[in-house]
Amino acid sequence: MTRTKAVAWAGGVSYLLVVGLLVGGAPRASGTVHGVGALLAVSLLAGVVRRMPLSALAMALFGSTAVVVGPPSPGPVSLTASYQGQFLSYLAVDLVLGFIVATCVRRASIVAVAVSFAVQFLVIGVFTHGDGLAVNEVIALLAMAASCMAGQLSRERREHAVVLRSQEVAEAVTAERLRIARELHDMVAHSIGIIAIQAGVGGRVIQTQPAEAREALRAIEATSRETLSGLRRTLVSLRQADRGVTVSERSPLAPSPGLADVERLAAATAGAGVCVDLCFSGEQRLVPADIDLSVYRIVQEALTNVVRHAGIGRCRVAIGYGDEELSVEIVDDGRGATGKGSAQGFGIIGMRERVGLLGGRLSAGPRPEGGFRVTARLPLPAPVAVPMEAR
Incomplete structure (x- = not known):
């Protein structure tokens, strides 16, 4: 300096x-x-x-x-x-x-x-002196005005760039907050719903059927541990990002859930009193991580709504692997949407945001014959052709 x-x-x-x-x-x-x-x-x-x-x-x-x-x-x-x-x-x-x-x-x-x-x-x-006075004064004024104009334009362009950068940062922060809100809602709402139902079942049968009460307590414990693990993973990720820790320096975290965990999710939902008929169609294969997580969260939120609002003991989840898209459908024959139902909360809003970010389509609403249907279609990227090595 x-x-x-x-x-x-x-x-x-x-x-x-x-x-x-x-x-x-x-x-x-x-x-x-x-x-x-x-x-x-x-x-x-x-x-x-x-x-x-x-x-x-x-x-x-x-x-x-x-x-x-x-x-x-x-x-x-x-x-x-x-x-x-x-x-x-x-x-x-x-x-x-x-x-x-x-x-x-x-x-x-x-x-x-x-x-x-x-x-x-x-x-x-x-x-x-003489006739040159006016000419020189005008030339000096024009030169000064041109320099000030150039400086002002440079100043405005720099200020505009700062404003754009601030807007980009604000939009990125908002998008990250929405993503965290979706993750917490999908994870916590499902788990709390199952815990509430299991706690109610255990409280009713603890005197007459202690074995079933113990099973309800085990389900509560397992669901609570899983929720705490997910919350810990999210909080650790946020704290590391806030401290500016690089990816290579971060502690290893448990993998995010995906399609491979849907069967476990269906089993947990069955423990809450709603049997899930799970079926897959098409050639099952690996999908991108963002699609994998989004499908799991969509199924999780839809099953949470069935448990909390449908008032029925069975629903169907169909996952189809197509050539160009992955389809997900959750159907139940329950009460459908009510004034306090899922359509009025943040669950379907979060599902729409997830599907919209992936360029897909989502429809959610009551069926004409009764019940509720959630359908999502997510486009799959084209498979990359790997050229054969020359022999």
Whole structure:
């Protein structure tokens, strides 16, 4: 940091030395040569501009004004060369001014523009005579306006990029919160529903049928352990992500559930009093992890709704493996949707979000013949053809 500051100030001192040489060491040069020299010399202020832009503007104003009001060249000098020298000298100031408008706060930018405007117009008005006065004033005004416009456009583009980035971050945070909410709802709602039913069964038969009460308690214990494991996996993942732990540094976690766990889910639902007729069709094969988890969560949420709202002891789950899509259907013959049923909660909303993120289609609603049906169709990616090795 100290070296950078020293280099910046060395550039500023070098700029002042070059301006001194232009003013005192090259008196025979024309105004155009002085203006070009002042314009090129401003590059020495690059370090000062980045660290102290207002100081750089003061140096540039001082140097350009010194070049304009310096001792006149001996001999006849054309008015065109004199005007060109003034324009080129203050063009260096306009470059610094554009950088200030683009990077500094608005109050500092307004002060810098006002000071630069006053100095340029005062010097040009004093050292320009005749018909060239109006022309030089207009040219200086246009050059200053162009530099300020360029700086303002650069500022707005940068601010717009910051806003877009903030929106992307906010959308990513919202999407992650929704994903966590879906996971927690699907996992906890199903488990709590089964626990509530098993606890009710155990409470009713604990005096008359202790064996069944023990089975209900075992089911409660198993479901609770499974739920705690899922919650622990989610919380550990969130904490590691919050601390910025890389994937390779994370502790190994239990795998997420998928199609292979649907049979275990059906067995747990049967323990809650709802028998599940589970059938698969098509050629069973591995599917992408996001589809695998989503199918499990859809079946889990639908079975939770059957247990809690259908008021029936049996339902059917059909999973079909097609060439281009995976279909899931959960059907029951119960009461269907009620005012306090599943259609009014977050379960179906979460299922729609999951299916929508995967580009699929979901339909959920009461059947004409009674009961409720949930149907999801998820597109499967095309299998990748592996070329045979040349023999």
